[in-house]
Amino acid sequence: MGEAAAALRAELRGLVAGHVPADFLGAFTDDPADLEVAQRFCRLLAGRGLLCLAWPEEFGGRGASAWEQTVVREEMWAHHEPRGAQYMGVNWVGPAIMRHGTAEQRRVHLPPIARGEVTWCQGFSEPDAGSDLASLRTAARRVGDGWRVSGQKIWTSYATMAQWCFLLARTSRGEKKQHGITVFLVPMSARGIEVRPIRSMMGPHHLNEVFFDELRVSEADVLGRVDEGWRVVQEVLAYERVGIARYARCERLLLAAPPALGGQWEVLRAELRGRWARMLVHCRRARLLAYRVVSLQSVGRVTPSDSAAYRIAVTRLDQDSAEVLMEIVAFASPNGGEQARRFHSEVEDHWRYSQASTVASGSIEMQRILLARALLATGERR
Amino acid sequence: MNIELSEEAAEFGRLGLQALEAAGGDELVRLAEQEPARRESLVAPVLGELGAWELDPRGDAGELEAAAALCRSAGYWAAPYPVAERLSRPADLDVDGLVVVAGSAPAAAVADLDLRWAAVTVNGCRSLAVPRPPVAPPRASAFVTGLDLEPVDGDGAQDAALGLVLPCWTLLGMLDRAIDLTRSHVLVREQFGQSLAAFQGVQFQLADAEVERSGIEVLARYALWSIQAGNAEALDDALALRLAAVEAAETVFRAAHQLHGAMGFCDEAPLSWLSRYSQPLRRLPLGRSATLDQLTDRLGRRGLTGLFSDPLGTNSLSAAS
Numbered sequence: 001m002g003e004a005a006a007a008l009r010a011e012l013r014g015l016v017a018g019h020v021p022a023d024f025l026g027a028f029t030d031d032p033a034d035l036e037v038a039q040r041f042c043r044l045l046a047g048r049g050l051l052c053l054a055w056p057e058e059f060g061g062r063g064a065s066a067w068e069q070t071v072v073r074e075e076m077w078a079h080h081e082p083r084g085a086q087y088m089g090v091n092w093v094g095p096a097i098m099r100h101g102t103a104e105q106r107r108v109h110l111p112p113i114a115r116g117e118v119t120w121c122q123g124f125s126e127p128d129a130g131s132d133l134a135s136l137r138t139a140a141r142r143v144g145d146g147w148r149v150s151g152q153k154i155w156t157s158y159a160t161m162a163q164w165c166f167l168l169a170r171t172s173r174g175e176k177k178q179h180g181i182t183v184f185l186v187p188m189s190a191r192g193i194e195v196r197p198i199r200s201m202m203g204p205h206h207l208n209e210v211f212f213d214e215l216r217v218s219e220a221d222v223l224g225r226v227d228e229g230w231r232v233v234q235e236v237l238a239y240e241r242v243g244i245a246r247y248a249r250c251e252r253l254l255l256a257a258p259p260a261l262g263g264q265w266e267v268l269r270a271e272l273r274g275r276w277a278r279m280l281v282h283c284r285r286a287r288l289l290a291y292r293v294v295s296l297q298s299v300g301r302v303t304p305s306d307s308a309a310y311r312i313a314v315t316r317l318d319q320d321s322a323e324v325l326m327e328i329v330a331f332a333s334p335n336g337g338e339q340a341r342r343f344h345s346e347v348e349d350h351w352r353y354s355q356a357s358t359v360a361s362g363s364i365e366m367q368r369i370l371l372a373r374a375l376l377a378t379g380e381r382r
Numbered sequence: 383m384n385i386e387l388s389e390e391a392a393e394f395g396r397l398g399l400q401a402l403e404a405a406g407g408d409e410l411v412r413l414a415e416q417e418p419a420r421r422e423s424l425v426a427p428v429l430g431e432l433g434a435w436e437l438d439p440r441g442d443a444g445e446l447e448a449a450a451a452l453c454r455s456a457g458y459w460a461a462p463y464p465v466a467e468r469l470s471r472p473a474d475l476d477v478d479g480l481v482v483v484a485g486s487a488p489a490a491a492v493a494d495l496d497l498r499w500a501a502v503t504v505n506g507c508r509s510l511a512v513p514r515p516p517v518a519p520p521r522a523s524a525f526v527t528g529l530d531l532e533p534v535d536g537d538g539a540q541d542a543a544l545g546l547v548l549p550c551w552t553l554l555g556m557l558d559r560a561i562d563l564t565r566s567h568v569l570v571r572e573q574f575g576q577s578l579a580a581f582q583g584v585q586f587q588l589a590d591a592e593v594e595r596s597g598i599e600v601l602a603r604y605a606l607w608s609i610q611a612g613n614a615e616a617l618d619d620a621l622a623l624r625l626a627a628v629e630a631a632e633t634v635f636r637a638a639h640q641l642h643g644a645m646g647f648c649d650e651a652p653l654s655w656l657s658r659y660s661q662p663l664r665r666l667p668l669g670r671s672a673t674l675d676q677l678t679d680r681l682g683r684r685g686l687t688g689l690f691s692d693p694l695g696t697n698s699l700s701a702a703s
Contacts, residue, residue: 074689252690258683265683270675277678280686281601281622287688288385288600295385309596312589365586372585375565375592 005071012050012075019044020082023342025349027084028158028205035161038084042116045083052090052114059098059106060114066298070245070291078248080349085158085205089113089120092236093166097185100224100232105185109164121159121188123167123210124233126152131366133168134177134230138212140169140184146218147171149184149192152211159195159208162188169212171227178230183223190215201352242293242307243361246314247286250321253343253350254279257325260343261332268331276328279321286314305374308367315357315364322347322354383607385600387447394432395451401428402459408652411659414462415520418494425456425463439469439544443610450551450606457555460652460659462525464492466548467499472508472541475500475534481511482545482667483529491662493520493527501531502538502545504617504668504676509533526662539617540609546620546667547605550627553663554602556656557595557630560638563653564588567642584641591637594630601626615687621677622686628670631660 019041027038045051054069055061076083083090094113097105112118129136138151149169159165165186172180188195192215198207224232254276258265265273289310296302325347332340358364386392405428406413414421429435429452439449449469456465467490468479478497481490485503492499493516501511509531516527568578568588578584601623608619635657639646646653668676685691 078689248689251688255685255688255690258685270678274674274678277681277685278625278674280681280688281626281677284604284622284686284688285597285601285626288604289597292385292600305592306596308589309593312593313597368586368589369582371589371592375561375588376569376579376585 002067004065005067008068009071009075012072015041015044015048015050016075016079016082020079023345024080024082025345026080026203027082028203030204035084038082038086039116041082042084042086046114046116051083051086051116052094055090055094055114056098059094059110066294070242070294073242073245074248077245078252080249080346083116085119085121085161086113086116088122088158089118093120093164096166096183096232096236097223099235100183102220104220105223109185118164119158119162120164120166121156121162121208121210123153123156123165123186125155127154130155131363133233134181136168136170136181138167138169140171140182140217142171146216147184149186149212149215149217152209154198154209156195156208156210157206159188159210160197160205164188165193165210166223167212168229168233174227180227181229181233182226183229183232184217184221185223186215186217186221192216202356203352237362242290242297243311243314245287245290246318246357247283247290249350250317251280251283251287253325253346254283254321256343256346257328260336260340261328262336262340264332268328272324272327272331275324279317279324282313282317282320286310286317289313303374305371308371308374311362311367312364312371315367318350318354318357322351326351383604383611385603387451387603388444390444391447391451394448395455397432398429398434398452398455399458401432402455402461404428407459408655411460411462411655414525418516418520418525421462421494421525422496425461425465429456429463429465434465435468437469439548440473446606446610450548450602453548453551454555454558457552457557457663458559460556460559460656462520462659464490464495466552467492467545468497470541470545470548472500472538475508475510477510480541480545481529482542482549483509483511483531484667484672488529488531489526489666490529491525491527491666492529493523493525499529500534500541501529502541504542504546504621505536506539506542507533507536508538508541524659524662526666543605543609543616543620546617546624547602547609549663550598550602550605550620550623553627553631553660554595554598556660556663557598557634559656560634560653561588561591561595563651563656564591564638564641567645571643571645578641587637587641591634594633598623598627598630613687618677618680618686621673621680624668625670625673625677628664628673631664632670635660 027035049062052061053064057063094110097109126136140147140149165188167184167186168181170180171182174180192213194211196209200207293302293307293310296306329344329347410424414424434452437445437449439446453466467481470480471477472480477500480500483501492513499511501509511529511531514528516523568584571578605619605623608616638653642653645651
């Protein structure tokens, strides 16, 4: 990665150490102070040009390399994503608007994202359209020179706190279900939108239902072309090819286990220490598979199967490492010191979140199908 | 480290693959099993013509990559010859090759060859090794035989790393082939009016196998780089690779056999030969449990070098060329 990436890593760790409390477990807890931490941290990153590091300079970024972006992804996820929900705006909403937005849409949306002031939610999944996203039924009906949107989204993260929604709605029905979908950029404060939180093991804010009842939208809210939103979605998903650097948190927690347990580490069962060592190997494997995707992406040679193999490896790692870590903390004394208490709390949080890793952002089944089909179709391997 | 091997090394590997195919491909291991005395003559001259035995993997980073690529090609055809072991030979001992051995019951797949061997344990204890006469034919032993050791010194930590890593490249080549064979089989074999490849249950097994294979590809590259860079953790990295490789081999070969059905057990199926001759690489010098024990003991409380280790892991990755 080179010296620039190493310096960036050191800078980010310094900022996290100085501005994120040691017991921070993400912005989306029951404690509103955590959200404030994330909002302050986003502004701090933005002020240093680190929030939109990867954006082109003309949109307020630094045009950073793919490797520097990787470092940001790793350091942020490893430390419980102190950017909060803003990462979505930075990672893919902003780039999608840069590519498909009108001059006015860029003017309205990009500066607040770059300043870390706005939260977006993703109006994609529906009760009957999860992995099969193109089956979505939320409909935008032509009325005058605009539309009225009615329907329901579900599993919508951050909908309670978001100011804007990147909404997919069906504007027509073509021969193929992928045709006739349009992207709308809609303010969550608009009349006709109701958000209902779903209590879950992942804490508040993560899962919501969003209901649209005759929501008025206009041509000015359309991103890209009417009926051609699927192409935008495909691009959005491509931005997420590498996705979350889950391996970074797994590795940080695994390496934190021996110091957190202190003298108890040596009396752990040898079999459990063996599973811990094995997970470290799997962390390295996932990290290297991610680096391969980044490397190939940077020279335009990445294939869907490269990213699918990584996604399968890293989501399994997330869950497997969580099981091992939960077993390790169960062995430790619950009356250990502050370090042990914090470690326990981080591990418990990691375990809960890891349950969703093979479901969220493209289920592991879809990744396996993608990988197998690519292999069967071409037989190509690196 | 570049996440891919150099183009020169990859090309050398391709030449090796073609040369072994031209020399008999799948037939090589069958012929060697029938006539064990032909082990040497079937493979060594073919690779010798490419300059394999003049490679200097310990002295030149590029030639180490070429050696790794050649081991992978040898694995692809299950070439019945200890290519990785010969390419691991130590420069300071008058021998033809190096094998890594376990402390107890040292053995290696070096029967029926007239070669001089050095052996090294994971702890770096080096010996001269003399193969005993094989007690079983290759059909049952896959050329594994016991070794008599004569201790030399304890300077073999780097020898152990190289001696563990290159055979993993051979095993990687076998996994490449097992996936290729399985892919071909499920595309042509039909049941219930459609190819096996159309069944999601089949696709999932193939995908899981491919994830394991591709994971070994990147770990093998990392462990090779660690040797090239002279890292103090090269042996940890070699053991980490070996652990992942033997685990991957279980998954890949199980899926390959399952998806081949009964055909996969037949002598006419290359998978059957590949599977049997993968055994020495998977069990020696350390099987899955023993490799994990060694790795766990070495890692202690500090873990593997990485993003959060002390010192930090590599930041020197560069883009694919």
